[in-house]
Amino acid sequence: MVSSDPRVILEPAQAVPVLLDVDVVVVGGGTTGPLAAICAARQGASVALVERFGSLGGTLTLGLNTKPSGALAGGLPVELWNLARAQGGAGRDYVARLGKSGGTLTIASPADPDVMKLLLVKLCREAGVRLVFEAFVSRPILEGCRIGGVIIEGKGGRQAIRAKVAIDCSADGDIAAKAGAPFIVGTGGENPAMQPVSVYFTMRHVDLERLGTWVWEHPDNVADRGARPERKEDYAYGLWLAGFNKPIQDFQRRTGIKLYRERITLKSTNGELYVNATRVLNVSGLSTLEISDAIVECYRQIEAYARFLKEDVPGCEKATLGVIAPVLGVRETRHILGDYVLTGDDVMTGARFEDSIAADNSALDIHDVSGADTDFRSLPPYEIPYRCLVPQGVEQLLVAGRCISVDHIAHGRARNMPACMAEGQAAGIAAAVAIRTETTVRAVDVRRVQRVLADMKMPIHADQIVPA
Numbered sequence: 260m261v262s263s264d265p266r267v268i269l270e271p272a273q274a275v276p277v278l279l280d281v282d283v284v285v286v287g288g289g290t291t292g293p294l295a296a297i298c299a300a301r302q303g304a305s306v307a308l309v310e311r312f313g314s315l316g317g318t319l320t321l322g323l324n325t326k327p328s329g330a331l332a333g334g335l336p337v338e339l340w341n342l343a344r345a346q347g348g349a350g351r352d353y354v355a356r357l358g359k360s361g362g363t364l365t366i367a368s369p370a371d372p373d374v375m376k377l378l379l380v381k382l383c384r385e386a387g388v389r390l391v392f393e394a395f396v397s398r399p400i401l402e403g404c405r406i407g408g409v410i411i412e413g414k415g416g417r418q419a420i421r422a423k424v425a426i427d428c429s430a431d432g433d434i435a436a437k438a439g440a441p442f443i444v445g446t447g448g449e450n451p452a453m454q455p456v457s458v459y460f461t462m463r464h465v466d467l468e469r470l471g472t473w474v475w476e477h478p479d480n481v482a483d484r485g486a487r488p489e490r491k492e493d494y495a496y497g498l499w500l501a502g503f504n505k506p507i508q509d510f511q512r513r514t515g516i517k518l519y520r521e522r523i524t525l526k527s528t529n530g531e532l533y534v535n536a537t538r539v540l541n542v543s544g545l546s547t548l549e550i551s552d553a554i555v556e557c558y559r560q561i562e563a564y565a566r567f568l569k570e571d572v573p574g575c576e577k578a579t580l581g582v583i584a585p586v587l588g589v590r591e592t593r594h595i596l597g598d599y600v601l602t603g604d605d606v607m608t609g610a611r612f613e614d615s616i617a618a619d620n621s622a623l624d625i626h627d628v629s630g631a632d633t634d635f636r637s638l639p640p641y642e643i644p645y646r647c648l649v650p651q652g653v654e655q656l657l658v659a660g661r662c663i664s665v666d667h668i669a670h671g672r673a674r675n676m677p678a679c680m681a682e683g684q685a686a687g688i689a690a691a692v693a694i695r696t697e698t699t700v701r702a703v704d705v706r707r708v709q710r711v712l713a714d715m716k717m718p719i720h721a722d723q724i725v726p727a
Contacts (some may be wrong), residue, residue, distance in 0.1 A: 262709040275410060277419045279389060280593070281305040283690045284409055284422035287394045290676050291318020291660035291683035293379045294335050296314070299426075299689030300386035302711065306692055307344035307389040308422055309396050309411055312586075315379035315431070316372065319676060323584040324529045324535070325674035328635075329621030330725060334717035336680040340367060340376060342602035342696075348374030350496025353485040357637055358478070358502075364622055364637035366485065369528040370495050389397070391420070399425065399438045404660070405654040406438060415704055423698055424655050424690040431544060432662030433592040439597040440650035440658075444545070445628070446667045452628035454590035455538045456550075458557035460582035462532040462568060467494040470525075470532075470574030480506055483635065498527040503572070503636065510567045518563055522632050523716035531581055536564040540630050544589035554587050582684050590626060590674060594665055595658045598701070599646035603668025609721045614705045616689075617681035618718040619643060625671035634671070640721035643673065645705045648686050659686040685712065 262269045281304075285296040288310030296308040308315075318324045330352065331337045343349035348371040355364045384392055394413035400421070408421040427434040436442055445453035468491060474481045482502035488494045501524040511518055523536035537560040538551040561583060569573040594600075604610070604622070604649075618640050625634040639719050647664040648657045658680040662675040672678060688711045693703040709719050718724050 266626045273276060273417070275417050275419045277421055278411070278415070279307050279391075280291050280308045280421040281389065281423045282422065282694050283307075283424045284309065284420050284424065285428055285687070286409060287317070287428035287430060287660070287662070288312075288315040288390075288432050289428065289430060290319045291679045292426070294683035295381060295426045295428055295659055295687035296388045297382050297386045298335060298684050299691045300388045302688055302691030302695070304691040305389070307391055307422070308383060308418070309391045309394050309409070310391065311395045313392050314376045315383070316375050318588060319370070319373040320376050320534070321586050322586060322588050323372060323461065323533055323582065324588060325533060325584045326368045326374055326526055327621070328624050328673055329367070329619070329677045330365040331367045331677050332618055332620060332681065332718045334645065334681065334712065334715040336573045336677060337685050339382070340370065342371045342378050343374050346374055350493065353484055353497065353499065355485045355499055357537040357635070358482040365620070369526050369533070371529045374613060379694070396429070396434060399434050401438060404652060406656045409434060423694055424657070426686045426690060427656060427658045427662065428591070428660050429593070430660050430662060432595040432658055433657050435650045435653065435662070436593060438550075438653045438656060440653045440656070442593040444593055445458050445591050452590060452616075453543065454537040454626040454628060455533060455540045455630070456542045456544060456553050456590065457539070457588040458554065458561065459584040459588060460534050460561050460565070462565065462575060463579040463581040465532040465578045466574040467498055467527050467530070467532070470572065473499055473573040473612075474500055478693045494527055495530045498509060498525065498526060500525045506571050506588045507567060509572050516563050518567070519560065519630065522562070532566070532575070532578070534564060537561060537631070538626070540628070544592040550587055556588070558583070565666065572623065591661070591667075591670060593662050594670060595650050595662050597651060597658070597664030599644050599651045599664060600664040601643065601669040601673065602665075603666055606641040606669045606672045607638060609639045611720060614645040614684035615719050616641035616645045616648070616705070616708060616712065617678065619672065619678040619723050620724050621672050621675035621677050622643060623671045624675060625668070638672070640724040641672065642721050643682060645685065645689065645708065648682060648689070649701050654699055654701065657686040657690060671694050681717070684717065685725045688712065
């Protein structure tokens with residue numbers, strides 16, 4: 260319907276048919292959502308998981324970021340990785356030596372993205388989760404300030420999913436924001452900045468053993484690296500290399516090609532080289548046009564980095580471009596404000612919380628908003644309180660993943676996969692416990708949630724993390 264304002268189109272009111280009626284609806288099937296859905300279903304709740312693409316895993320699978328930046332502490336994440344290993348879809352965990360910042364960091368092995376897609380669907384089906392693929396969640400259904408489900412858009416048109424509890428695992432906190440929950444963006448303030456965005460790609464036909472040998476013979480070129488594989492077969496999942504600053508600087512001087520990131524990360528996954536190198540600054544992951552322009556720029560950078568690898572990195576001479584991730588890697592957008600805001604000081608000092616639902620040992624991983632070198636550090640374990648998953652001002656809604664209630668610095672740890680998966684796991688359990696005990700998710704007895712997590716061998720407090 261045409262409006263008198265040429266910048267606005269008016270939509271007529273319409274009756275929206277109800278597609279599903281469930282206990283819990285999980286929004287987003289990325290790294291976090293499947294764990295929330297599986298855990299809620301295993302606790303007896305009826306669950307629908309809505310995902311805008313045709314596969315699960317998000318950044319882990321579609322995004323080709325196949326490696327958590329830290330150890331998997333326990334629970335469903337460890338179960339999932341052990342299943343992948345049993346199928347040859349993951350290797351052994353390794354201890355990385357961080358030459359730039361010092362210290363060591365235990366890192367879970369990369370996992371084959373397609374094996375993970377299959378496993379996540381399998382576990383969802385076995386738990387009884389109703390998967391709703393290729394559907395976009397456009398808004399929440401609100402009854403006052405209480406969530407009553409969500410509206411989705413798909414091939415079937417505009418439809419509703421009613422639910423007693425919603426879990427927002429959209430990464431950007433889309434449903435929480437549309438429900439009226441307060442939030443900050445990035446660094447906060449009047450002119451917030453967000454960590455830069457990237458697109459992963461792979462290189463095929465890389466001589467991984469030759470690459471590894473060169474790295475260990477020239478340690479000044481690569482600041483951070485995992486342990487050198489002991490056997491030839493270990494190279495399939497055993498390389499993790501971060502740095503290359505000097506070779507990239509030399510390449511730029513020789514070719515005149517500008518590369519916007521001089522510290523890049525290479526890792527081997529199922530025998531291929533996965534490359535984290537592109538970078539675009541000053542992009543809002545909440546802007547359609549800025550996302551589009553960033554993807555175009557990443558494609559330009561991929562060509563340049565592929566040339567750098569072939570010309571300047573031993574082992575890559577015969578490499579060819581493999582797969583380009585079909586999604587933009589967005590590191591930071593909204594931080595939904597919850598009943599507690601986890602701070603940088605909390606994650607640096609390992610603050611203890613009685614309502615902790617996960618102890619995490621991920622790296623601090625902050626890509627500087629102005630383009631300076633990445634701050635990647637190993638720190639002692641820290642705790643994530645349940646209150647960070649409970650948005651202010653909205654009832655029967657939980658958030659999990661990188662949109663939880665944290666500040667910009669704390670986000671540098673809590674955005675990593677081990678933390679996101681742990682948050683999803685806890686949110687799913689909490690939703691099911693709240694329904695079973697006929698209370699709200701805000702008032703749920705966190706001790707009940709913690710007992711379920713303990714039964715899953717998930718560390719709750721930092722002192723329960725077993726050193727590598």
